[in-house]
Amino acid sequence: MRYLYHLPLSPFSRKVRLVLSEKRLPYEPRLEKVWDRRPEYLDMNPAGTVPTLLEDNGLVIPDSNVICEYLEEAYPDTVLMGRTLAERVEVRRLCAWFDGKFAQEVTRNLLGEKFMKRLSGRGEPDAYAIRNGYTALRHHLQYIGWLAETRKWLAGANISLADFAAAGHLSALDFASDVDWTISPAVKDWYARMKSRPSFRGILSDRVPGVTPPAHYADLDF
Amino acid sequence: MRYLYHLPLSPFSRKVRLVLSEKRLPYEPRLEKVWDRRPEYLDMNPAGTVPTLLEDNGLVIPDSNVICEYLEEAYPDTVLMGRTLAERVEVRRLCAWFDGKFAQEVTRNLLGEKFMKRLSGRGEPDAYAIRNGYTALRHHLQYIGWLAETRKWLAGANISLADFAAAGHLSALDFASDVDWTISPAVKDWYARMKSRPSFRGILSDRVPGVTPPAHYADLDF
Structure with a gap:
């Protein structure tokens, strides 16, 4: 299963949720209260920000920009970053x-x-x-x-x-x-x-x- | 000619200068005192930050991250962003x-x-x-x-x-x-x-x- 660690009011999380849905990639959202600074979460994302994507193959991808670049490369059928x-x-x-x-x-x-x-x-x-x-x-x-x-x-x-x-x-x-x-x-x-x-x-x-x-x-x- | 609008102490400008040199792309540096908020510069880059790259074909590319993604796609001979x-x-x-x-x-x-x-x-x-x-x-x-x-x-x-x-x-x-x-x-x-x-x-x-x-x-x- 693909998991997205996020916060509902985080605009960066929202961007990734929209992109995952546009690309028809199912995922399970997980609320991450970043202010708790959970050690297991900081291991995945030392910057301590949301969102972080955990792919079903185990690849951990922090940072909304890094996630969106990754999704565009890994799932190119729906083009969201332009062609030229x-x-x-x-x-x-x-x-x-x-x-x-x-x-x-x-x-x-x-x-x-x-x-x-x-x-x-x-x-x-x-x-x-x-x-x-x-x-x-x-x-x-x-x-x-x-x-x-x-x-x-x-x-x-x-x-x-x-x-x-x-x-x-x-x-x-x-x-x-x-x-x-x-x-x-x-x-x-x-x-x-x-x-x-x-x-x-x-x-x-x-x-x-x-x-x-x-x-x-x-x-x-x- | 390719121009890079930059400031010497800007780490973002330095990153792009290094990448241009690693990819052996000649360019002419132009000092841009961003605090002057030059209207011609803000037309090129509404965010008003350095660096901005002006390609010899006229393409204007603001933001060091956007520039580096562009350079990796436009000049892929020297790979700087990984392969997998x-x-x-x-x-x-x-x-x-x-x-x-x-x-x-x-x-x-x-x-x-x-x-x-x-x-x-x-x-x-x-x-x-x-x-x-x-x-x-x-x-x-x-x-x-x-x-x-x-x-x-x-x-x-x-x-x-x-x-x-x-x-x-x-x-x-x-x-x-x-x-x-x-x-x-x-x-x-x-x-x-x-x-x-x-x-x-x-x-x-x-x-x-x-x-x-x-x-x-x-x-x-x-």
């Missing part, structure tokens, strides 16, 4: 932008401050960081909106890992009622198309103790 | 560890606080962050030492991108006299082998205004 060199550069560039800049300026400031700090016992949310997070989110939604207005999918004509990286972050933020979808109709339209994919069903049925998602979270016609 | 799925997972895992965890806990706390803050006018170095950086560096040198003791190169039997990612960080830290090479003889031996490679010559002749590297920095028999 230029397409692959654009897919990877956007993934790096979402999982680097967007994650640091938005996701860490919002979900990190509001939930991860409490869950991991690292103190109280920092109101200044949260305000910075909302400001950055508004700003970045305009960039994503520009992508969604000028292309069919975020990286170009085909759906790609860039869409799933983006959906990982935005769906986790939406779960916490943090996304103002009125800022960009193009982003809202793109996200409605993402939500209606069968691969999204698991994400939309997530439950997290102590967090109630907004009514529109799982609504496909929001 | 398991080898490639281990190379990418270590690259993610160096450019993620190590960068955040060590490089950002030391080079970021001591140089980038001043250069970009973002205030004074934070002594607490610098102390945390040294503590994390000592800790992480032991992990790198374990890798160097049990394997010929950091990711296994062959030199790989993991070695160049590690060398990018450690050479930049060494330039700033931040590395205590007595902590791990295995790491020192591995680094001496890295320094003696022809691809390292450019790195060892770097000059940065206001920073004097230690006498051993460019010494191959340090």
